Amino acid sequence: MSKNTSTRRQFLQTSASVTAAVATLGPSLYVSAAEKVSSDKLNIGIIGAGGRGGANLNGVKEENIYALCDTNPEVLAKVSATFAGAKTYTDWREVVQDPQIDAVVISTADHHHALCALAAMRAGKHVYCEKPLAATVQEARLMQEVYAQNKGKIATQMGTQIHATENYRRAVELVQSGAVGPVTEAHVWCSRTINPVEPAVLPEEAIPKGFDWNVWLGPAAMRPYNSQYWRGGNLNWNRRWEFGNGVLGDMGSHLIDLPFWALGLHRPTSVVSEGPAADEIACPPWQMVTWEHAARAGNENWAEPTKVIWYHGPEGMRRRSEYLQPLVGDVTKIDDWGIGVAFVGPKGVLVADYGKCVLGPKEKFADFQPPKPFIAPSIGHYNEWIQAAKTGGESLCNFNYSGALIEHNLLGNVAHRAGKKLEWDAANLTVTNSPEANALLTKEYRDGWGV
Numbered sequence: 001m002s003k004n005t006s007t008r009r010q011f012l013q014t015s016a017s018v019t020a021a022v023a024t025l026g027p028s029l030y031v032s033a034a035e036k037v038s039s040d041k042l043n044i045g046i047i048g049a050g051g052r053g054g055a056n057l058n059g060v061k062e063e064n065i066y067a068l069c070d071t072n073p074e075v076l077a078k079v080s081a082t083f084a085g086a087k088t089y090t091d092w093r094e095v096v097q098d099p100q101i102d103a104v105v106i107s108t109a110d111h112h113h114a115l116c117a118l119a120a121m122r123a124g125k126h127v128y129c130e131k132p133l134a135a136t137v138q139e140a141r142l143m144q145e146v147y148a149q150n151k152g153k154i155a156t157q158m159g160t161q162i163h164a165t166e167n168y169r170r171a172v173e174l175v176q177s178g179a180v181g182p183v184t185e186a187h188v189w190c191s192r193t194i195n196p197v198e199p200a201v202l203p204e205e206a207i208p209k210g211f212d213w214n215v216w217l218g219p220a221a222m223r224p225y226n227s228q229y230w231r232g233g234n235l236n237w238n239r240r241w242e243f244g245n246g247v248l249g250d251m252g253s254h255l256i257d258l259p260f261w262a263l264g265l266h267r268p269t270s271v272v273s274e275g276p277a278a279d280e281i282a283c284p285p286w287q288m289v290t291w292e293h294a295a296r297a298g299n300e301n302w303a304e305p306t307k308v309i310w311y312h313g314p315e316g317m318r319r320r321s322e323y324l325q326p327l328v329g330d331v332t333k334i335d336d337w338g339i340g341v342a343f344v345g346p347k348g349v350l351v352a353d354y355g356k357c358v359l360g361p362k363e364k365f366a367d368f369q370p371p372k373p374f375i376a377p378s379i380g381h382y383n384e385w386i387q388a389a390k391t392g393g394e395s396l397c398n399f400n401y402s403g404a405l406i407e408h409n410l411l412g413n414v415a416h417r418a419g420k421k422l423e424w425d426a427a428n429l430t431v432t433n434s435p436e437a438n439a440l441l442t443k444e445y446r447d448g449w450g451v
Contacts, residue, residue: 092104092119115449121146144404174371179359182345184306186307253409256405292305327348414431
């Protein structure tokens with residue numbers, strides 16, 4: 001970290017603390033201090049400015065957008081028209097080394113997430129990163145470790161915007177207050193599938209003027225340019241293991257977040273995946289993945305050994321409904337839930353998604369009264385991160401929490417590709433019963449693009 005960056009960050013944090021301290025001294029002093037803080041905005045570098053990058057940029061636009069980075073010159077030109085004073089780059093490696101930048105927002109293709117975030121954290125910058133945080137289990141563990149080494153110095157947040165919503169809070173409160181009793185199974189699903197990857201290698205096209213194809217590929221193997229590798233965003237690139245981790249890697253970040261939070265989950269002890277035969281290039285069109293978690297100390301209503309079961313794709317949805325519908329009765333039709341989480345306990349089932357919670361069977365909850373809310377409202381997904389950056393605090397989806405979530409999820413894909421149930425030694429980051437599966441915890445990186 002440069003001397004200038006360190007001094008600037010200390011000033012921002014001190015100013016924010018002063019604002020909070022003088023709030024009790026009277027309106028005139030409070031307004032003066034608040035105005036002082038608002039003028040000392042974070043210098044933010046936007047890495048990936050199109051697609052999700054545009055939405056994330058909108059979330060932090062009240063800060064100082066100091067730099068814009070994208071491999072696509074059309075995107076850079078469009079966004080630069082709004083933020084005319086911002087510096088522009090096509091290579092994120094230059095952004096993370098700019099000493100004037102306090103924080104970065106990463107919205108690249110998935111295979112760059114961990115590389116970019118690790119470099120930024122090591123450079124002493126606050127990091128907001130789109131989900132999933134990593135492309136491999138090893139990368140997810142590194143994200144946790146490097147954040148831990150810098151905790152208190154930098155603020156981090158993964159792009160799980162749903163974590164800040166009120167409905168997730170109500171679902172967590174219902175689970176933790178024992179609405180369905182000790183939860184032994186959490187079923188999680190997304191109806192999305194993966195379209196075929198055909199052909200595996202696309203024919204060469206001319207590289208558009210100014211498009212930084214070398215940087216877009218980054219750690220992936222070099223190959224001739226074709227726009228169909230990247231055009232269409234994550235629903236395109238996350239079909240390929242080189243660039244993404246399929247439906248589980250993508251939507252699991254949002255949906256498995258709910259049981260991870262509600263049940264206080266961390267490291268699983270085993271994982272197995274059912275689905276079509278593994279493909280070397282393409283992610284699976286459907287999966288049913290089961291993680292086993294040991295009992296956890298804490299509230300008696302959620303300290304049981306627990307299974308987390310993930311489903312996606314048409315076959316996954318069939319299996320989900322076949323199992324869950326008899327448990328919930330006629331309170332809801334499971335086939336109507338395109339995404340969701342079902343917490344199963346001895347008292348019944350809680351089904352939730354982004355906007356609603358349902359308890360079943362109906363007759364068991366006729367007189368049920370929900371607990372009084374006890375999880376405070378979020379100040380806003382992006383505001384959590386910005387406030388933490390300015391005060392030295394910690395956001396809810398920091399890289400310790402979200403890194404463990406992504407590590408957990410990606411183990412499901414390792415099990416799919418290994419084709420067997422895996423026994424997991426989390427302390428040593430090792431599969432104990434499958435040497436070949438250990439090779440899938442990481443990947444090869446093109447020269448100059450390692451972690």
